[in-house]
Amino acid sequence: MNANELRSKYIEFFKSKGHAQIQGKSLIPDNDPTVLFTTAGMHPLVPYLLGEEHPAGKRLTDYQKCIRTGDIDEVGDPSHLTLFEMLGNWSLGDYFKEGAIEMSFEFLTSPQWLGIPVEKIGVTVFEGEGDIPRDEESAAIWKRLGIPEERISYRPREDNWWGPAGSTGPCGPDTEMFIDMGKAPCSPECAPGCSCGKWLEIWNDVFMQYNKNAEGEYLPLARKCVDTGMGIERTVTILNGKKSVYETGIFQPIIGAIEKASGYTYGTDEEKDKSVRIIADHTRASSFILGDPKAVTPSNVGAGYVLRRLIRRAVRHGRKLGITGLLLSPIAQVVVEEFKGPYPELEENRSRIIEELNKEENKFLETLQKGEHEFEKLLPNLLKDPRKIMSGRLAFKLYDTYGFPIELTEELAAEQGMTVNRDEFDEAFRKHQELSRAGSEQVFKGGLGDQGEMAVKYHTATHLLHKALKTVLGDHVAQKGSNITAERMRFDFSHDAPMTKEEIQKVEEIVNEQIQKNLPVTMDVMSLDEAKKNGAVALFGEKYEDQVKVYSVGDFSKEVCGGPHVENTGSMGKFKIQKEQSSSAGVRRIRAVLE
Template structure:
């Protein structure tokens, strides 16, 4: 079964069960500073899992692109990925454990769908911990469907509890489904969830019963929801009897392009195979980030730093395979990215729409890094003889920082080079030197607002409401060509990115600031209506360019009536009830964010 077939079957099955198909969202979540990227299919749906009504109804299904950076250093083995696709279906206060489990079982085992033999399946359920009891309800449903007791494992929180996506938000116990790939058990206790490698997880039904607050407490949700997730890459691997996600048709085209560029046949050398896998994953992730409607550019901060690290690590492993130029101006990533775009543009048309941007950014970053890489590696080679004389085989953090500070050589690559020569780097010493120079922050602000908008806290809601007022003021002062390109909110400020080709003048900044404060002083009521996207646009509402919307959307109006308003935008919310609750709006800084995009930092007092 191909990825396209699995994606289509999943959507078709759940639509037949009364689920409305919704659009997957951006890889870069708005107004949630607890994460850099969308980390799960449920991430964009957090407000609805917490109680908001979704315009499409109570039963939903979609496929969602996600990025998880926690395992970035493990990419290169047969299974780890930074970018992957998640299939998901949701119940927002409709069916719960029994309904979710029975539908999962039918999709997995019915010959009309995946047709997996029941004897190949095993499941895990939550063992219980603290005030949360053992999930006997889920276990009973599995037994009624024919899963025997010896293939039901009761596991603790670290195994069978999901969420929240950030530091706060909806969460709960889950029931996971496993496929047996072994010939015989590893021992008498070999059950689903065993670390022996004979059981591979393919699906997860999460029962959202709690909301974790900023104090770490688990508060029962008034409306119980279901969130499920099936990874396309892993499931296709299992269904086709492959031992690695990189051996499936999903990676065949991009892997073939790498093999051709390197004049190397995959499977001939374990170290070279690792480099092929790293390039495949990192280039795929980078292309999807750059092709996103809310794309960031490579930088030294936050999501842009992760993107830069992915691209540069791919470049270095290309050179290990003998591809990529030895001089500035020779590139190899963008031709391979073209192959990926051609393959994935069907389910993700934004890749084709942003093909030019993807290619341009990859080329620029590769050329820039090649110069850095050549200088840094030459300097490292000079240092190597003395480093190898150290009996402890530990490179000082100060020396590693010098490579970074003087030559722009990333610490991660210094660590990789050190490992290749049997050494380690004193990372604590590097971090100390790094902190003193106050240069780079990969995580963004240290005082982030926990949960961002996800817990609907008042300060986050105020700042989000203010982004609407700011957006309108910018369009009035600078012109209707201005469009929001992203926003980020912490406990202490808001950050707003918008399309504009030149720095704002002090007079323009003052006019925008005055317009926002005037709208606040007017204490305008804020109302919400649900309507079709066409109706929303006809009523004068602004919708973000490139955003994927459902057939029914929420429209927030800030004004006296449907026709007498200051701002009207398609948005998921939440918002304050009146503009007068926001306080004084002050723009602290206006600067460049990336080519053609400006950034405003502002506060409410």
């Protein structure tokens, strides 16, 4: 079964069980300062898992593109990926453990769907902790369905518990499904959940049944939800009996393009195979990021920095395969062809993908030339050292100042009969990483947006600001992104010139006027066409459902939005713009606070 068949079978199955198919969302999350990218299929649904009503109902299903950047350097082995697709189904206060487990079991084992033999399936459930009991309810359901006791493994919190997203909020146990890969058990204790390779996880059902409060107590939720996730790449690998995601039809066309560019045949040398896998994964991820409706471009901060790292690491591994010309754009063309069916935005943004990849690759090639030039300048002094060892600190300076990779420094040194003090370089690099991590740990820590009172006020303020900007600057203004914490808001919008002091002051006055009027904030559910006819603003490039929520702030503003919002503007405080600056070409950025 290929990825397209799995994707459509999954959606078809859950639609047959009364689930509404909803649209997967952007890779760039709105209003969540804790992550750079959408990291899981449930990420865009957090407001609804926390109590918001979804316009499509209580049973939902979709597929979602996700990116995880926890450790880009791990990618290159047979299993790690930066970009992956998640299939998901949700119950928002509808069915719970029994319904979720029964449907999971049917989809996995029924000949009409995946047809996996029951004897190959094992599961894990939560073993309990403190006042939270062992999840005997899930175990009993699995037994009733035909999973024997010896293939049901009770696991601790780190394996079978989800959440809360922050320090408080919804959370609960999960049950995970594994496939027996046919390997001999590693020990008599080997059971589903063991990491020896005998059992491979295929699916995860999360049961959000508790709310953790500020005192650390776990209180039962009145409205219990289910959130599930099945990774497409991993599942296709299992269903096709492959050892690696790179052996599946998902990656084979991409690898074929790399073979064509390099003249190397994948599968003949492990070190070169690793380079092929890195190029394949990183080019696919970069193409999806650049092809996203809310695309970021390569830069030295945030998501743009991750994108730059992906592109440059792919180029560097291309050089290892002997590729000296532009590498990424021909491979990206294959990515677009392969994935434009489920993700039409790739085709729509094909020219941007190719243009940005070429631009960044050329920039990096210039960096490499500069680094080589600097190395040549250092060479006369280096050759005076009778030990023929280049200082690791000097190699790190080339890396830190010019972005010159250590592997290339080692190559150039080897050509002169020299080695690099790698331990010294690694020590300098480790210190550099610690400093970087300390500075950005809040950004990279993962987790979900602040749903507290101040964040809700700021969310409502984005609507007032959007309308005020249109009033002062013109109807061409459109929201290009926002980022909210409990302390401040950031708002990006289309406009091709810096705002004047008078314009900034006028926008502030309009927003504060609406706050002082104590306008009611109301919500209606309607079709997207109806919303547009009623004058509601919808974000360009956003994927919407058939039925959408429309939030109106008095008669002042009307936007298609998921929420949440304050009930009246009077509670918001005084709006103050702290900074207005350029964000990118044709896009301005406002930072503001509520005092």
